[in-house]
Amino acid sequence: MEMSLSYTAGQHVGDDLWVSVLDGGPRQYVDLDTAATSSASVAVTRAVQEFLPWYASVHRGAGIKSQLSSARYEEAREIMVRFVGGDPATHLALFPRNTTEALNLLAFRLGLTKDDVVVTTAVEHHANLLPWRRHAQLRVVEVDDRGTFDVAAVEAALDQHPRPRVLAVTGGSNVTGWLPDLRAIAAAARQRGVLVVVDGAQLVPHRPVDITALGVDVIAFSGHKMYAPFGAGALIAPRALLAHGEPFLVGGGAVGAVSFDDVIWADGPDRDDAGSPNVVGVVALTASADELRSDGWSSVLAHEEHLLRALDSELASVPGLHRVGPVSGDRLPVAAFNLEGVPHGLLAARLANEYAIGTRSGCFCAHPYMGRLLGLSEAEVDQFHADVRAGFRHRLPGAVRVSANRQTYLTDIPLLGQALREIAASPEGGQRYALDERGDYLPQIRSRVPSTVG
Numbered sequence: 001m002e003m004s005l006s007y008t009a010g011q012h013v014g015d016d017l018w019v020s021v022l023d024g025g026p027r028q029y030v031d032l033d034t035a036a037t038s039s040a041s042v043a044v045t046r047a048v049q050e051f052l053p054w055y056a057s058v059h060r061g062a063g064i065k066s067q068l069s070s071a072r073y074e075e076a077r078e079i080m081v082r083f084v085g086g087d088p089a090t091h092l093a094l095f096p097r098n099t100t101e102a103l104n105l106l107a108f109r110l111g112l113t114k115d116d117v118v119v120t121t122a123v124e125h126h127a128n129l130l131p132w133r134r135h136a137q138l139r140v141v142e143v144d145d146r147g148t149f150d151v152a153a154v155e156a157a158l159d160q161h162p163r164p165r166v167l168a169v170t171g172g173s174n175v176t177g178w179l180p181d182l183r184a185i186a187a188a189a190r191q192r193g194v195l196v197v198v199d200g201a202q203l204v205p206h207r208p209v210d211i212t213a214l215g216v217d218v219i220a221f222s223g224h225k226m227y228a229p230f231g232a233g234a235l236i237a238p239r240a241l242l243a244h245g246e247p248f249l250v251g252g253g254a255v256g257a258v259s260f261d262d263v264i265w266a267d268g269p270d271r272d273d274a275g276s277p278n279v280v281g282v283v284a285l286t287a288s289a290d291e292l293r294s295d296g297w298s299s300v301l302a303h304e305e306h307l308l309r310a311l312d313s314e315l316a317s318v319p320g321l322h323r324v325g326p327v328s329g330d331r332l333p334v335a336a337f338n339l340e341g342v343p344h345g346l347l348a349a350r351l352a353n354e355y356a357i358g359t360r361s362g363c364f365c366a367h368p369y370m371g372r373l374l375g376l377s378e379a380e381v382d383q384f385h386a387d388v389r390a391g392f393r394h395r396l397p398g399a400v401r402v403s404a405n406r407q408t409y410l411t412d413i414p415l416l417g418q419a420l421r422e423i424a425a426s427p428e429g430g431q432r433y434a435l436d437e438r439g440d441y442l443p444q445i446r447s448r449v450p451s452t453v454g
């Protein structure tokens, strides 16, 4: 317990912020929205600062700085391939901005047509649904009452006709923290000759990943969710998969030669690297990978297990609180819930403005999954779409999500429990808030001034 408590102290930028709250303050800021994005780690920030004097154009300049920047950038490909258990001889790393861009790039690059089927699941973030739907037909693995699915359900979808080309599945849910059995799911797809693509946005920051052992072909993830918020993510894919075809982004750097009526694309990975790359983001990404690896994962895993158990027990102690999604089994420290009589947006606003606790409310970019978890009928979904079209965004159903990671203090979780119990006991406190025209709840008296305490 001691080790977990002290794990984070001083290791993340901004873990000492204080803000004043509605009825006074200051209070230490509690960031329970780490599934959305994480703070920068101190080690990552230091690596960026050390690199910046040497920052220069990649692959374009002859100077020493340019040579050094180019070398750091190319080395990073190998580091990131190895970080997720790939082999640099057979895999390459690309550095899109984030998971969303990575999956858009991949869905474009596979040359899918509307006759192709991509099997995906009801659990997915929009980033792992919409790019596939743009290019192919989706076949969706449905969830059960717990909001999970088993391998048999994936197998059934893989066995339907026409035969799918791709299985696109999340490594971990951003709504419930649920971790599908990737190894078994990937094995089922590979036995059937289906390409396995994993949305690793939530998995990679929390668990060691070995795509070779898992039998996963492609994985995408975001630096900003793994303590490296400098604008780079990663797509790790077999070299052969991207060896041919037109790149997603076209322009300088992606070509061997260009005339007004001809273009010869560069070989990979340059083919998929048009434009000036984000070298600083990539340096940050590799520093984060090095830090996670050199910590040996065990301290992260132990800390996050403590957080999850504390979260489960605090949330269970709040009268009128209803969890959505599974509350047992292997999960990340993430939980979504509603409190009886308090709209989700108002609950998040009260946590923020009265307790300095940052959470998120809504549908978490996973509308179909939230529809299932909240048990919405088709008619209700249609109604909410009509409401959004008419500008009534605040009518969208949803939940509050809290999420924790390496940067979260174990003492933050009882603070959340205490705040929720107080709000449950004082629903009339919500009368101090008004909905603005964007559908956000704002306190009517506002006196919050962010400040840091060194």
Ligand SMILES: Cc1ncc(COP(=O)(O)O)c(C=O)c1O
Pocket (backbone or CB within 6 Å): 035, 036, 098, 099, 100, 101, 125, 127, 128, 170, 172, 173, 174, 199, 201, 202, 222, 365
């Ligand atoms: C599971 C999952 N996939 C994809 C994404 C998209 O990540 P990004 O916004 O970094 O592209 C997120 C972001 O929350 C996520 O949680």
